[in-house]
Amino acid sequence: MKLKIFGQAVSLKKEKGLANNKGLSGYYCPKDKVIVIDADARGDEFMLIKIHEVFHAMFDRIGLAQTGISRDVQEILAESVATVIVENFDLKPKRRKN
Ligand SMILES: [Zn+2]
Numbered sequence: 561m562k563l564k565i566f567g568q569a570v571s572l573k574k575e576k577g578l579a580n581n582k583g584l585s586g587y588y589c590p591k592d593k594v595i596v597i598d599a600d601a602r603g604d605e606f607m608l609i610k611i612h613e614v615f616h617a618m619f620d621r622i623g624l625a626q627t628g629i630s631r632d633v634q635e636i637l638a639e640s641v642a643t644v645i646v647e648n649f650d651l652k653p654k655r656r657k658n
């Protein structure tokens with residue numbers, strides 16, 4: 561699946577055992593422009609992880625990640641925005657033809 565972050569293509573992949581093997585529910589790789597999410601994540605959990613990682617991709621795309629802003633602040637921003645969106649909006653994945 562391809563996402564678009566301010567016009568830039570970012571791949572979304574699922575990885576089996578990511579949480580068990582690496583202790584991560586998801587991550588964004590700025591070098592490869594890919595978001596990887598644990599394959600067992602479902603529903604609101606999946607959406608929370610996806611939005612969180614999309615924010616990391618957006619921070620990379622808009623240059624915020626390159627400003628020297630601390631990793632902690634980036635995590636707080638990504639997690640709090642993702643949480644408030646999932647808490648308040650009924651989200652369905654956008655169907656996109658690739
Ligand atoms: Zn994060």
